[in-house]
Amino acid sequence: MQTKLKKMTQSSVFSVAVIAVAMILVMRIIRDNYFSANNIIALLKALAVTTIVGVSQMISIGSGGMNVSIGSTGALSAISAALVMQNYNVNPILAMLLGLAIGISCGIVNGLLIYRNGGVGVASFLTTMATSSVFTGITLIMTQGRGVAKVPKEFVAIGNTELGPIPTSIFFMIAVVIIFWLFFRYAPAGRRILAFGANAKAAELYGVNRFKCVLLVNVLAGAVAALAGMLVVMRVGSAQPDIGSDWMLTSFAVSLMGGTRQAGGKVNAPGVILGGIIMTVIANALVHLGADVYWTQLINGIVILGIMALDQLKNIKK
Amino acid sequence: MKKRLKSLVQADLFSVIAPIVVLSLALSCSTKGFLSQYNIYSNFQQVAIYTVVGLAQMMVLSLGQMNLAVGSVGCLSTMVFGMAMQNLSLPAVVCMVLTCLTGLILGCVQGLLVTKTRINPFIISLSLLSIYKGVALVITKGVPYSELRESFKALGSLKILSLPASFYAALVLCVLVFILIRYRKLGKKLLACGANRTAAIYSGINYTRVVITGHCLSGLLCAMAAILQISRFGSAQMSIGDDWMMTSFVVPVLGGTLLSGGKVNVFGVMFGAVLMTIIQNSIVLWKFSPHASQLVLGLILLLAYEVDRMRRNLMKRQSTSAALKKEADK
Numbered sequence: 255m256q257t258k259l260k261k262m263t264q265s266s267v268f269s270v271a272v273i274a275v276a277m278i279l280v281m282r283i284i285r286d287n288y289f290s291a292n293n294i295i296a297l298l299k300a301l302a303v304t305t306i307v308g309v310s311q312m313i314s315i316g317s318g319g320m321n322v323s324i325g326s327t328g329a330l331s332a333i334s335a336a337l338v339m340q341n342y343n344v345n346p347i348l349a350m351l352l353g354l355a356i357g358i359s360c361g362i363v364n365g366l367l368i369y370r371n372g373g374v375g376v377a378s379f380l381t382t383m384a385t386s387s388v389f390t391g392i393t394l395i396m397t398q399g400r401g402v403a404k405v406p407k408e409f410v411a412i413g414n415t416e417l418g419p420i421p422t423s424i425f426f427m428i429a430v431v432i433i434f435w436l437f438f439r440y441a442p443a444g445r446r447i448l449a450f451g452a453n454a455k456a457a458e459l460y461g462v463n464r465f466k467c468v469l470l471v472n473v474l475a476g477a478v479a480a481l482a483g484m485l486v487v488m489r490v491g492s493a494q495p496d497i498g499s500d501w502m503l504t505s506f507a508v509s510l511m512g513g514t515r516q517a518g519g520k521v522n523a524p525g526v527i528l529g530g531i532i533m534t535v536i537a538n539a540l541v542h543l544g545a546d547v548y549w550t551q552l553i554n555g556i557v558i559l560g561i562m563a564l565d566q567l568k569n570i571k572k
Numbered sequence: 573m574k575k576r577l578k579s580l581v582q583a584d585l586f587s588v589i590a591p592i593v594v595l596s597l598a599l600s601c602s603t604k605g606f607l608s609q610y611n612i613y614s615n616f617q618q619v620a621i622y623t624v625v626g627l628a629q630m631m632v633l634s635l636g637q638m639n640l641a642v643g644s645v646g647c648l649s650t651m652v653f654g655m656a657m658q659n660l661s662l663p664a665v666v667c668m669v670l671t672c673l674t675g676l677i678l679g680c681v682q683g684l685l686v687t688k689t690r691i692n693p694f695i696i697s698l699s700l701l702s703i704y705k706g707v708a709l710v711i712t713k714g715v716p717y718s719e720l721r722e723s724f725k726a727l728g729s730l731k732i733l734s735l736p737a738s739f740y741a742a743l744v745l746c747v748l749v750f751i752l753i754r755y756r757k758l759g760k761k762l763l764a765c766g767a768n769r770t771a772a773i774y775s776g777i778n779y780t781r782v783v784i785t786g787h788c789l790s791g792l793l794c795a796m797a798a799i800l801q802i803s804r805f806g807s808a809q810m811s812i813g814d815d816w817m818m819t820s821f822v823v824p825v826l827g828g829t830l831l832s833g834g835k836v837n838v839f840g841v842m843f844g845a846v847l848m849t850i851i852q853n854s855i856v857l858w859k860f861s862p863h864a865s866q867l868v869l870g871l872i873l874l875l876a877y878e879v880d881r882m883r884r885n886l887m888k889r890q891s892t893s894a895a896l897k898k899e900a901d902k
Contacts, residue, residue, distance in 0.1 A: 320694070371877055376638065379694065380821065380831060384873035387818055391867025399863060503702050506695065516692040548713060552706025559699040562691045 267513040267525045269564065274531045281535065285542050291419050297538055299414075302423035303485050305530035306430050307501050308508030310478040312526055315509055316438065317471040318451035318518030319368065319378030323386035324505050325498025327360040327476050328483025330389045335484055336402035336493035339409060346409035350484060357480020358473050360389060365472035373468050374454045393495050401494040405487060413488030423485050427527070430478060435523035447471055452519025507558040508533055516562075532557070587879050588826050588843045595850050603857045609734060615849050616735050620742035621800050622845035625816050626823030627749055628793035630841055633824060634753070635786045636766040636833025640697040641682060642794050642820045644704035646813030649674045649795035651708045654717025654808030657724070664724040672795045678704060679791020683784035701817075708810065718807035728803030738800045742842070745796065750838040762786050767834025818869055823848055825876040830884065848872070 282288045307324060314321040335353035338344045344352070364385055371377040413423040438444040449457040450467045458464055479498075487493045510516060511532055512525030536557065540550055599606040625642060632639040652674040656667040682700055686693045730737040753759035761782045764772040773779050794813075801812045825831060826847055827840025851872060855865050 367874065371881070376694075376831070379638075380877065381874075383818065383821070384870045384877070387866050387870030387873065389870075391864060391870060394863035394866060395861060398861075503698060506698060510695070516695060546710070546713065548706065548709035550706070551702050552710055555699040555702030555706055558695065559685075559691070559703070562695055562699075563689060566690050 267522060267528060270511050270513075270525070270528050270532065270561070274528055274535065277532065277535050277539070281539055281542065288542070293538070294419050295416060295421055297534055298419075298424050299421050299489050300537065301527075301530050301534045302413075302421070302427040303482050303489065304504060304508055304533050305427045305527050306478060306482040306485065307498075307505045308512060308526040308529055309430050309434055309523060310475045310482065311505035312509040312512070312514045312521050312523065313434065313447075313471055313475045313478065314378065315506075315514050315516070316451050316518055316521040317447045317467065318374050318454060319468075319471065320506075321364065321382050321472070321475050321479075322379060322502050323360070323364060323382040323389060324475065324479040324482075325501035326386040326389035326393065327357055327479040328486070328498040328501065329495060330360060330393045330483075331356040331480035332483035332487045332493050332497050333393050333397055333402060333495060335409075336405050336487055337396065339406050340402055340404045346406055346412060349409065350412070353484050354477055354480050357476040357478075357483070359476070360385070360480075361473040361476025362469065364476065365469035368472065369465050369468045373464050390495075397495050399495060401492050403492045405492055410488050410491055413485050414491075423488065426481065426485060427530075430481065431523050431527060434474075434478075434521075438521050438523065443470060448519055448521065451517075503554055503558065504533055507554065507561075510558065511561050585828065585837070585840055585843055587882075588828070588840065588847055592843065592847050592850060595847075595854060599850070599854055599857060605857055606853070611853070613731070613734065613736055615853055616739040617800075617804050618849045618852075619842070619845045620736065620738040621797055621804065622819055622823050622848050623742040623842045624745060624793055624797035624800060625820045626827070626841040626845055627745060627838070628790045628797060629820035630824040630829050630836050630838070631749075631762070631786050631790040631793065633829055633831060634762045634766045634833060634836045635783055636769070637686065637693055637783070637786075638697060639682070639787070639790050639820075640694075640817060641678075641701040641704055642790070643813030643816035644701045644708070645675055645678045645791050645794040646798040646801070646816055647810065648678060648704045648708040649798045650802055650808045650812045651712050651717075651810075653799065653802055654712070654720075657721060657808075658717045658719050664721055664727070667724075668799055671799055672792055675791040675793070675795025675798070676788050677791070679788045679794070680784060682791070683787030686787065687780045687783050712810065714810050716807050716809040720802075720807060724803065725806050728806060738803060741796075741800065745793070746838055746842055753836060753838060758782070758785065763834055763836070765833075818873060819848065822869070822873050822876055825880050826872075828883065831877075831880055832884070835887075 278288075287293065307328075310324050311321060331353040334356045335349040338352060339346065339349045364382055367385060368378045368381045371381050413421070413426065415422045434444075438448060446457070446462045447467055447470065449460070450462050450464070454464070457467075482501075483497050486497050508529035509526055511529035512527070513522035514520065514525070533554070536553060537550065540547075540553070596606070605611050625646075628642050629639055649671045653667050653671040656662045656670050657664070662670070678700075682696065685691065685696045685700070689696070727737065732740060753762070761772070761777050762785075764775070764777060765779055765782050765786075769779065772782075794816075797816075798812055802808050805812070821831075823844040824836070824841050825844070827842070827844035828837035829835065829840065851868065852865060855862075855868060
């Protein structure tokens with residue numbers, strides 16, 4: 255029991271949790287209305303998107319790669335879903351499925367190209383950087399740079415209904431986290447992806463198929479990114495082509511803070527929620543404290559570098 | 573004859589020069605604007621900036637690493653330039669030196685973090701991208717510096733033989749970098765570290781120092797690109813560097829630098845920059861939607877990877893055939 259407790263307190267996720275709780279308490283002391291229903295709802299809505307974005311990146315990092323096209327995949331899916339609803343009055347559920355299908359297609363494109371460029375390591379970064387530009391280009395051409403304002407109420411309601419102080423988008427987040435927690439823990443495909451991420455060559459010698467692995471990872475990451483994009487539309491009520499433009503750093507920060515190993519092979523889906531809480535609370539705190547928007551970028555960068563440094567310090571101590 | 577043709581096709585720069593020639597011919601036949609003096613002038617201004625940005629990335633690529641923060645280093649250096657000139661009203665030369673120093677220091681920070689901490693270099697670069705940009709935003713609150721000295725603005729529109737002065741500056745930088753890579757010890761060390769880190773360390777190279785130097789040079793070149801961009805705009809703007817990340821990868825790869833490190837082609841960077849500029853110019857001249865340019869940029873990058881792979885395979889084949897020949901000679 256004691257060793258278990260010791261092990262728990264030494265894990266990096268534990269220190270992230272402590273930081274998260276401390277930040278929330280400090281905010282509560284500074285602002286009396288921090289726990290007001292409005293603020294909690296706003297926090298939870300932002301948390302849902304941030305966490306799902308982090309899960310998408312977690313899948314890629316776990317396989318030993320990375321994906322910088324999450325934002326553009328999310329934007330393309332969300333814009334497509336919004337456009338078919340506005341122009342052809344498509345049923346919201348069907349539109350959502352279409353959005354997911356677009357996300358999966360983006361994932362397939364990414365997977366095929368990453369495999370062609372080598373499959374592991376920097377290949378995934380370089381490839382997704384290029385495809386990200388392509389997806390953004392398609393989004394811009396489809397919308398001519400304008401947002402889609404006429405999003406049906408029924409679609410918005412899917413993620414933006416409040417059950418007491420809990421918005422429905424949180425249930426999507428919980429579902430995604432549980433699915434991927436189970437997937438990486440119990441599903442053979444999930445185990446194969448992690449093995450591939452830990453040591454691609456060894457995994458291949460054990461019979462893991464590189465092509466299937468890379469393709470599956472990117473399809474899953476694309477689908478999750480598409481969901482995140484559509485949740486943003488539900489939250490905001492309109493679809494802007496710049497959805498996801500700031501997801502690159504967020505996605506890495508959230509997933510790495512949550513205990514995903516940088517080099518791949520180890521993921522922690524519930525931990526991603528903790529990372530999400532930290533990023534959301536920081537963003538929310540900057541608004542509450544009346545800081546300039548300019549600070550956001552600087553602080554995000556410092557936070558991720560700081561957390562990574564903390565992680566390394568612990569490794570050295572061991 | 574056939575053999576000669578084959579070697580020409582296989583030559584490093586063929587894959588970038590051929591599309592340049594074809595595109596320029598097509599553009600000059602189908603549009604009036606392409607060969608106009610103004611268009612040529614502004615294209616060469618763009619070439620100069622792309623070249624220097626490409627060189628900055630090439631320095632780090634030669635180490636087998638990446639610098640995602642090129643744009644942010646450029647942005648922060650721009651802000652230093654603007655402050656030095658507008659708020660402190662220092663002479664132009666001092667401002668330029670200060671800007672270069674800023675770039676050097678920012679690059680040095682990245683090099684130190686990469687070598688001294690064990691954090692993933694990609695994550696370091698990514699967070700510095702955000703931190704540098706954030707610092708620039710916090711310092712200036714996004715307000716551009718537009719009251720620059722007339723003498724500096726004149727430099728931006730200076731013409732020599734109807735080409736912009738910035739192009740000559742880029743050319744000189746290319747030559748300097750070429751000498752550094754080809755004839756100085758440091759260049760060889762950079763390439764050795766990029767080609768095979770372990771082998772480089774075992775042959776007595778101070779890996780840490782070489783990596784830091786590479787990052788410093790990269791930061792310095794970013795700052796120089798920023799100066800060229802300021803002189804083109806005539807004001808020090810926040811947006812400088814926003815679109816450099818993709819460009820910085822496209823340009824050297826088109827010009828024959830291997831992404832995996834260990835092989836660079838300095839003048840290839842300039843040809844890569846020319847190709848990039850002509851493609852972007854063609855989007856404007858052929859009246860495609862301006863929104864298409866992002867799409868095209870991504871497609872070019874994907875194409876550049878194909879070229880990169882072809883080149884790698886070629887190198888592999890050549891080395892195996894050379895080895896086989898040696899065996900046979902024995």
